[in-house]
Amino acid sequence: MAPETPERLHNLERIEFELGEQDTLILEQMQRSPASAVSQSHRDLLWRLFREVCDLGLGYALPTVDSDNPDSLRPEIRSARAKVVWERQRIQQCLEATDATPRAEPPKTERHLSPPPATDAPQPVVQNVFHGPVGNVAQNGHGFRQSAEREKDSKNRGWSTEAKIAIATLVIAVLGLIAAWLAVPGFLR
DSSP: OOOOOHHHHHHHHHHHHHHHHHHHHHHHHHHHOTTOOOOHHHHHHHHHHHHHHHHTTSSOOOOSSOOOOHHHHHHHHHHHHHHHHHHHHHHHHHHHHHHHSOOOOOOOOHHHHSOOOOOSSOOOOOEETTTEEOSSOOBTTBOHHHHHHHHHHHHHHSOOHHHHHHHHHHHHHHHHHHHHHHHSTTTTO
């Protein structure tokens, strides 16, 4: 197994992106002219990508048939992409685990004991209590635009988290008043 390095991770991300783009090109071609075949130059490019994935040692085998049929090429692209995505996620987890291991702290010196210099730049907000990470951050493999659309869809479907918390708080307050009224004679008279 190859070492989990940022360079290998970058290479996997590049191959994943290229396979996704080639799949998109074939899909667009199928929509424009459903009966058309995939050109030889496009297939040559795909075979180079397939060989790259095979050379990564992920257990991927090259396709046994060289077909110009988009319906047979797209599953091959998805299979290669799935191997790359699986390995990329495994390496990311290994790198994150390595980064999370505690390291021996350097000895405290005068420089380390003094407070950090004040900056005029505002500190970025990293976490929103109700909605998770804030900003243009990829979440679970999805970009910010997809997350924003999903959030908009969930708001249109039902109650937001803030509304649910407010209702729960109100219900608890009303139940508390009812309990006090029942427990203490003449409490609300």
